[in-house]
Amino acid sequence: MRRISRVAMKIFYLLLLISPVFFQSLFFIYAVKRGWRSIRLLSASTTVSFAIFSFILWYGTGEVWILKMSLGFTLFFGISILCWPIIAKELVEKIGFRW
Numbered sequence: 001m002r003r004i005s006r007v008a009m010k011i012f013y014l015l016l017l018i019s020p021v022f023f024q025s026l027f028f029i030y031a032v033k034r035g036w037r038s039i040r041l042l043s044a045s046t047t048v049s050f051a052i053f054s055f056i057l058w059y060g061t062g063e064v065w066i067l068k069m070s071l072g073f074t075l076f077f078g079i080s081i082l083c084w085p086i087i088a089k090e091l092v093e094k095i096g097f098r099w
């Protein structure tokens with residue numbers, strides 16, 4: 001039985017890390033084409049994407065502190081996107097999103 005080389009494993013791991021961001025961007029493009037311009041939808045999809053990224057990163061490294069820090073940043077980004085209508089009204093109006 002042949003083993004997978006270290007280089008191939010690193011490439012597979014990097015592809016696995018990139019996949020949540022790629023699928024989140026595909027979903028965002030689909031949502032914009034359908035007319036779903038909601039801040040809550042953007043916040044939820046970004047939070048889920050970052051959470052999946054965090055779990056993949058944690059599984060690859062095995063370090064618990066990485067999981068805690070990345071999930072903390074995930075919640076921070078999700079909540080900050082939800083606050084856009086309050087702190088950046090001009091941005092929300094320019095991109096055409098609604099609450």
